[in-house]
Amino acid sequence: MFSYQFLYHYLYGIGIVFKSFTMSKKSILFLIVLFLTSFSLVLAQEKNNTAKSEKSLIVYGSDSCPHCIxxxxxxxxxxxxxKFLDIDKDIEALKEMLDKLKKANISLSNIEIPVIDNNGVVFTNTANFQDFLDKLNKL
Incomplete structure (x- = not known):
């Protein structure tokens, strides 16, 4: 069972409760709820900021490819x-790119690089490079 006396002495010790001011059980409960609500809002905001910072754009290509450059x-x-991954120099990056293309149901028969992975949404260079850049610009 929760001890209101313990909380009172704790709050008194950190200066929230003064000798001339006593708190009712409802006031103490209100402070606890307020504290927990504030704490949960801070945690939710930190989680949201972390999720935003984890967003990533991966470009698979080659240093010798004009469209990649x-x-x-x-x-x-x-x-x-x-993050740029050179598929000519990094075999693991090539395998990773091919796996992502397969999962996205993109044909592997005639791949045009660069290949973009925008947080799991995969697309490749199109016949019209300007259309490809326009799609990138919308990210």
Whole structure:
């Protein structure tokens, strides 16, 4: 069972309750509810901020690919944070890209790079590179 006396002495000790001021059980309960509500709101906000910071954009491509270079320049100009994985130099990045393309039901027969993974939404370079950049611009 919750001891109101314990809480009273604790609050008295940290200066919330003064000798000349006594708190009723309802007041103490109200303070507890207020504290817990505030605490849960702070935790929810921190969780939301963490989720926002975990958003990621991955660009799979090659350092020798003109469209990949143009894509990186475009994202840099827009100050978009992204991770570039060179599929020519990193076999694991290539495997990861192919797995994501399969899961997105994108044909592996004629892949055009760069391939973009925007938080699980995967798309590739299209025949019209400007359309591809327009799609990137909407992120």
């Amino acid at each position: 143009a894509t990186k320049e475009f994202l840099d100009k827009k100050k978009v944070e992204y």
